[in-house]
Amino acid sequence: xxxxxxxxxxxxxxxxxxxxxxxxxxxxxxxxxxxxxxxxxxxxxxxxxxxxxxxxxxxxxxxxxxxxxxxxxxxxxxxxxxxxxxxxxxxxxxxxxxxxxxxxxxxxxxxxxxxxxxxxxxxxxxxxxxxxxxxxxxxxxxxxxxxxxxxxxxxxxxxxxxxxxxxxxxxxxxxxxxxxxxxxxxxxxxxxxxxxxxxxxxxxxxxxxxxxxxxxxxxxxxxxxxxxxxxxxxxxxxxxxxxxxxxxxxxxxxxxxxxxxxxxxxxxxxxxxxxxxxxxxxxxxxxxxxxxxxxxxxxxxxxxxxxxxxxxxxxxxxxxxxxxxxxxxxxxxxxxxxxxxxxxxxxxxxxxxxx
Amino acid sequence: xxxxxxxxxxxxxxxxxxxxxxxxxxxxxxxxxxxxxxxxxxxxxxxxxxxxxxxxxxxxxxxxxxxxxxxxxxxxxxxxxxxxxxxxxxxxxxxxxxxxxxxxxxxxxxxxxxxxxxxxxxxxxxxxxxxxxxxxxxxxxxxxxxxxxxxxxxxxxxxxxxxxxxxxxxxxxxxxxxxxxxxxxxxxxxxxxxxxxxxxxxxxxxxxxxxxxxxxxxxxxxxxxxxxxxxxxxxxxxxxxxxxxxxxxxxxxxxxxxxxxxxxxxxxxxxxxxxxxxxxxxxxxxxxxxxxxxxxxxxxxxxxxxxxx
Numbered sequence: 001x002x003x004x005x006x007x008x009x010x011x012x013x014x015x016x017x018x019x020x021x022x023x024x025x026x027x028x029x030x031x032x033x034x035x036x037x038x039x040x041x042x043x044x045x046x047x048x049x050x051x052x053x054x055x056x057x058x059x060x061x062x063x064x065x066x067x068x069x070x071x072x073x074x075x076x077x078x079x080x081x082x083x084x085x086x087x088x089x090x091x092x093x094x095x096x097x098x099x100x101x102x103x104x105x106x107x108x109x110x111x112x113x114x115x116x117x118x119x120x121x122x123x124x125x126x127x128x129x130x131x132x133x134x135x136x137x138x139x140x141x142x143x144x145x146x147x148x149x150x151x152x153x154x155x156x157x158x159x160x161x162x163x164x165x166x167x168x169x170x171x172x173x174x175x176x177x178x179x180x181x182x183x184x185x186x187x188x189x190x191x192x193x194x195x196x197x198x199x200x201x202x203x204x205x206x207x208x209x210x211x212x213x214x215x216x217x218x219x220x221x222x223x224x225x226x227x228x229x230x231x232x233x234x235x236x237x238x239x240x241x242x243x244x245x246x247x248x249x250x251x252x253x254x255x256x257x258x259x260x261x262x263x264x265x266x267x268x269x270x271x272x273x274x275x276x277x278x279x280x281x282x283x284x285x286x287x288x289x290x291x292x293x294x295x296x297x298x299x300x301x302x303x304x305x306x307x308x309x310x311x312x313x314x315x316x317x318x319x320x321x322x323x324x325x326x327x328x329x330x331x332x333x334x335x336x337x338x339x340x341x342x343x344x345x346x347x348x349x350x351x352x353x354x355x
Numbered sequence: 356x357x358x359x360x361x362x363x364x365x366x367x368x369x370x371x372x373x374x375x376x377x378x379x380x381x382x383x384x385x386x387x388x389x390x391x392x393x394x395x396x397x398x399x400x401x402x403x404x405x406x407x408x409x410x411x412x413x414x415x416x417x418x419x420x421x422x423x424x425x426x427x428x429x430x431x432x433x434x435x436x437x438x439x440x441x442x443x444x445x446x447x448x449x450x451x452x453x454x455x456x457x458x459x460x461x462x463x464x465x466x467x468x469x470x471x472x473x474x475x476x477x478x479x480x481x482x483x484x485x486x487x488x489x490x491x492x493x494x495x496x497x498x499x500x501x502x503x504x505x506x507x508x509x510x511x512x513x514x515x516x517x518x519x520x521x522x523x524x525x526x527x528x529x530x531x532x533x534x535x536x537x538x539x540x541x542x543x544x545x546x547x548x549x550x551x552x553x554x555x556x557x558x559x560x561x562x563x564x565x566x567x568x569x570x571x572x573x574x575x576x577x578x579x580x581x582x583x584x585x586x587x588x589x590x591x592x593x594x595x596x597x598x599x600x601x602x603x604x605x606x607x608x609x610x611x612x613x614x615x616x617x618x619x620x621x622x623x624x625x626x627x628x629x630x631x632x633x634x635x636x637x638x639x640x641x642x643x644x645x646x647x648x649x650x651x652x653x654x655x656x657x658x659x660x661x662x663x664x
């Protein structure tokens with residue numbers, strides 16, 4: 001008979017081994033799909049790697065795709081640590097981009113060194129306030145934040161659609177519904193060939209790690225995540241901490257929106273997020289909400305996305321294959337956690353009468 | 356005028372009623388499945404693809420149901436057998452389902468549901484009932500898919516409150532340990548109801564792609580799966596209240612379109628926001644008047660591990 005027993009602490013080495021084998025099984029399952037489509041899995045995976053790292057241009061594209069994932073994952077991780085299921089990053093990115101774009105379009109002639117910080121501020125506030133709405137109701141009435149934050153994604157998207165087709169429509173675009181391009185003053189500068197977002201991302205990783213591990217607020221967030229009741233008995237101001245943390249969480253996502261609008265799109269559009277808000281949920285979770293790991297996982301996922309846009313051309317495999325692969329990886333890792341927490345005993349001779 | 360509006364609201368609410376019912380059964384077993392959006396998309400795309408390939412409405416429905424069941428099986432295996440985090444597993448299912456639907460649906464955009472399938476789902480006024488003034492037009496002049504929606508909701512109500520299985524299911528959701536001790540096979544109950552939830556969500560998706568739209572478009576559900584999860588709270592986990600929740604939202608879904616015909620000059624994009632805004636308002640309302648009657652199954656979202664007790 002099979003008996004399942006809770007394990008004590010699993011060694012770090014074993015944990016990593018279990019996660020890597022989960023990744024392996026996910027790729028193996030994906031290989032079956034690729035085989036069914038009549039391609040050689042090995043060839044597809046190899047050309048994915050080539051597509052992501054093959055040339056210096058492709059590598060820089062992979063890094064460019066890593067930046068928004070890292071910053072958004074940091075924001076999501078902050079909320080998840082408190083077990084506040086913020087799945088509204090997508091909307092917070094959009095509203096951050098909206099805040100930044102408002103400055104960019106209203107004051108296009110300000111010099112860069114004033115305009116860019118203002119846009120960043122707009123991004124932080126836009127994303128932060130948008131996240132604050134569900135945080136307020138969660139803190140005050142325990143309103144379910146999961147669905148709340150998700151609904152706000154759709155509302156933010158419709159808001160931008162409205163702007164794009166209405167008040168912010170570019171009169172010079174011959175009736176095509178788009179928002180005017182930013183002035184060059186509103187575009188983030190480059191550093192070593194890649195827009196400066198990479199430096200911002202690295203700084204934010206360091207700041208987040210310090211905040212969570214070295215400050216009182218960071219500690220309080222972790223206590224709330226463990227148990228809200230414990231936190232309350234310990235005298236922690238739970239509603240206040242929820243509000244501040246979720247504002248910060250949304251602000252980080254909003255900053256992603258500012259960076260993407262300024263450096264990549266050079267305007268505001270409904271496609272500004274490219275699904276980053278959802279992918280970052282996976283990366284944050286897979287990184288176990290740990291800041292340094294977030295860089296690694298985000299880079300791997302960016303490579304997967306970049307690689308899959310390459311195999312789309314080479315093998316006519318739709319780009320949504322990347323989403324399926326992401327889902328599979330997450331399934332396998334989620335399943336593998338079982339083997340970290342439990343041990344399975346198989347007993348040969350069950351004692352009769354006892355089950 | 357009003358009757359024709361309500362008639363359209365019932366149609367628009369039907370995919371929701373399937374999905375809400377599925378999630379109610381799942382949550383009654385103590386499992387919070389946030390993957391409804393993904394399940395609906397999987398059902399929608401497989402249903403549509405099967406319809407295109409076979410022109411057979413039954414096979415299309417079977418395909419959709421199977422797709423939903425397959426997705427739900429992943430969820431059930433991970434959360435029940437392997438005890439994974441339900442919130443994240445549900446999210447993973449939505450991400451997977453969304454990718455799956457756009458993958459399978461690649462190149463299907465613009466295709467129309469085949470004529471044989473369309474005519475099968477054509478409105479079929481019920482004899483006698485459809486002649487009731489007003490109500491007849493609103494409720495009984497529909498496709499058999501809509502009637503099937505009424506039937507499963509009513510059947511689920513009786514199942515849940517009038518049968519032993521329903522009683523057992525509620526016990527599993529309220530106190531898993533007690534149900535386990537009473538000799539109820541809790542694993543079986545959880546698997547069966549999560550799978551039933553997946554089948555219903557898949558059928559809800561198929562209603563969208565086969566009857567409501569009825570062409571293929573990417574992300575055809577536009578958040579209806581998430582709205583369904585929210586409306587479970589509004590329905591207080593009671594199937595009969597689906598008739599209010601689903602059809603109210605059906606109305607919100609089409610109100611913008613209807614008002615445009617009346618020359619009211621408010622941007623359509625604000626009307627498009629309405630279902631999402633009202634969902635948020637309902638969530639807030641339900642949490643503010645947090646009463647005993649409207650509380651979720653006590654075990655919702657908790658993993659159960661017999662050896663822990």
